[in-house]
Amino acid sequence: MHPITTVHYLFLSAALLLVGTIGVLTRRNIVVILMSIELILNAVNINLIAFSRQLGNVNGQVFAIFVITDAAAEAAVGLGILIALFRNKETVNADEVDILKW
Amino acid sequence: MNFQFTQTDFFVLRPAILLCLFGCGILITDFFIEARQKFFNALTALIGRGFTGYALWQQQSYLKANGLPELVGLSGAITIDGFGIFFNWIFLIATALAIIISTRYLEIEQEHHGEYYALLLFAQTGMVFLATATELVTLFIGLELMALSFYVMVGFLRGDKRSNEAAVKYLLLGAFSSGMLVYGFSIFYGIANSTKLADIAQAISSRDPKDPMVFLALATTAVGLLFKIAAAPFHMWAPDAYEGAPTTITAYLSVASKAASFAFLLRIFQSPLASVRPTWEPLLGAVALLTMTLGNLAAISQTNIKRLLAYSSISHAGYILLGLVSGNQTGLKGIAVYILVYTFMNFGAFTMVVAMRNQKIIGDDIDDMAGLMVKRPAYAVLMLIFLLSLAGIPPTAGFLGKYYIFLSLIQTQHYYLAVFAVLYVAVAAYYYFRIVKVMFASEAVERGEISDSAGIRVALAVSAVFTLLIGVYPEPFLEMAQRSLFASLR
Structure with missing residues (x-):
């Protein structure tokens, strides 16, 4: 049995970052894009907690709580803006949001 | 570790505390104000500006009186130094100008709410932290406070599809870039x-510069920061957000948010990442070149003046980055001068677009300015000053900013970059003069009436005076820029 080390967590978080980035770049539903952004922020949290545990330093956990708070605020503002868009355009598809173009 | 909130901590935080208090105060007093008297909110916000300015001035004179290079508060989370104070003055001026041009515009848009002014103040609070924080969590929270306020302000015209769309695009890309940035921060912490x-600076300098962890942290942080300053290839949000946002917010976004992001970027690249300079210098050089190319070439074909100015501000970000690429004293002084000058000239140009908005038209088409010279010569001349300065033609201030950047490039033997930077000045002159031609040579059109207010006139006058003053009498401003450099470089 190999113990689970910090490196394992770093790979997990890198994978989450990758999944989140691909999600932002390829998905067309704006709600799903917002969820992909949450994935990226959760990758950050895993990193911070893993380092915090490895280094025996509580700063990382405090940072993670701030990141979670920020994710919540971002989701609130994001969904609010999305509702305003939906009222006017009746769509949450990123491809149909295309008035501004050169 | 025993932590106590000391006098110094309070002194260091005072501008931010005052901004927060006034922001919350506006949210409360807004309930008691009738719809026709919303300009009282603007007045409250301006008074808040006065108090913040006083607190800032006290900090500045405290540093000067005691001969200190910096004042550290909150166990090292915040450092008040010449750099932070310089940028704080820019934010203060930009926010004050944004407040005074907004009242009339919001009345025309019929979206005159108190939250608007509160959000302006909250955004400025975030900027204050971006310019003075020296700790990752504080920097991150400052960044997000600024960014979240801007997402809401960009989408402030709730009934307008373009404003909704701009806010959605800005939010998605902004949140994504924040995620990238904070991922880099987590690695820094590790x-x-x-x-x-x-x-962090110490830890990185003691590591092998080829360490993959350092590179990963550098890459993700750089992507996040370059998004925020709208450098190519991460610039795509800027034209959309600038075009769709209420024009007053476009003016504020293009000036204050860019200055704050640059303050942030300069601190990160010169403090923790200073020792891996050989890795990022060529990278930033390439980004700066690409940014100038894309910004200038895309601006040529624009017919919407807000979009044109958006692309022009992208190219200006490229010029400012060049100062960091050369990285010597001249270059960094050039950055400070450039950002100061850019604040006034870009704000002036956008204020003209704000003034073009009237009951009938949005006023963001270049042709709406046709024949302005015949109708309102004073405004046409002011716009000419701003455009000349944006193009970098002496004796306006824009020339001075570019001069120091070019000089620093030559001093550090970046000849190729210097050649391209100079060539693009000619391209930029072409599209700025297209606006001039429309104003001075075209037939006047009926719809392009100017709706001015006292606030807009003051903002235009202040911007124009400083655009000219910095150009013809630069000494005090150069001295300010000199004081804004980090102690290690002075």
């Missing part, structure tokens, strides 16, 4: 076992 920039 490398240094501390969230303080000074500790």
Whole structure:
């Protein structure tokens, strides 16, 4: 049995970052894009907690709580803006949001 | 570790505390104000500006009186130095100008709410932290406070599809870039076992520069920061957000948010990442070149003046980055001068677009300015000053900013970059003069009436005076820029 080390967590978080980035770049539903952004922020949290545990330093956990708070605020503002868009355009598809173009 | 909130901490935080108090105060007093008297909110916000300015001035004179290079508060989370104070003055001026041009515009848009002014103040609070924080969590929270306020302000015209769309695009790309940035921060923390920039700088300099962890942290942080300053290839949000946002917010966004992001970027690249300079210098050089190319070439074909100015501000970000690429004293002084000058000239140009908005038209088409010279010569001449300065033609201030950047490039033997930077000035002159031609040579059109207010006139006058003053009498401003450099470079 190999113990689970910090490196394992770093790979997990890198994978989450990758999944989140691909999600932002390829998905067309704006709600799903917002969820992909949450994935990226959760990758950050895993990193911070893993380092915090490895280094025996509580700063990382405090940072993670701030990141979670920020994710919540971002989701609130994001969904609010999305509702305003939906009222006017009746769509949450990123491809149909295309008035501004050169 | 026993932590106590000391006098110094309060002194260091006072501008931010005052901004927060006034922001919350506006949200409360807004309930008691009738719809026709919303301009009282603007007045409250301006008074808040006065108090913040006083607190800032006290900090500045405290540093000067005691001969200190910096004042550290909150166990090293915040450092008040010449750099932070310089940028704080820019934010203060930009926010004050944004407040006074907004009242009339919001009345025309019929979206005159108190939250608007509160959000302006909250955004400025975030900027204050971006310019003075020296610790990762504080920097991150400052960044997000600014960014979240801007997402809401960009989408402030709720009934307008373009404003909705701009807000959605800005939010998605902004949140994504924040995620990238904070991922880099988490790695910094892992490398240094501390969230303080000074500790991180030490940890990175003691590591092998080819360490993959350092590179990963550098890459993700750089992507996040370059998004925020709208450098190519991460610039795509800027034209959309600038075009769709209420024009007053476009003016504020293009000036204050860019200055704050640059303050942030300069601190990160010069403090924790200073020792891996050989890795990022060519990278930033390439980004700066690409940014100038894309910004200038895309601006040529624009017919919407807000979009044109958006692309022009992208190219200006490229010029400012060049100062960091050369990285010597001239270059960094050039950055400070450039950002100061850019604040006034870009704000002036956007204020003209704000003035073009009237009951009938949005006023963001270049042709709406046709024949302005015949109708309102004073406004046409002011716009000419701003455009000349944006193009970098002496004796306006824009020339001075570019001069120092070019000089620093030559001093550090970046000849190729210097050649391209000079060539693009000619391209930029072409599209700025297209606006001039429309104003001075075209037949006047009926719809392009100017709706001015006292606030807009003051903002235009202040912008124009400084655009000219910095150009013809630069000494005090150069001295200010000199004081804004980090102690190690002075």
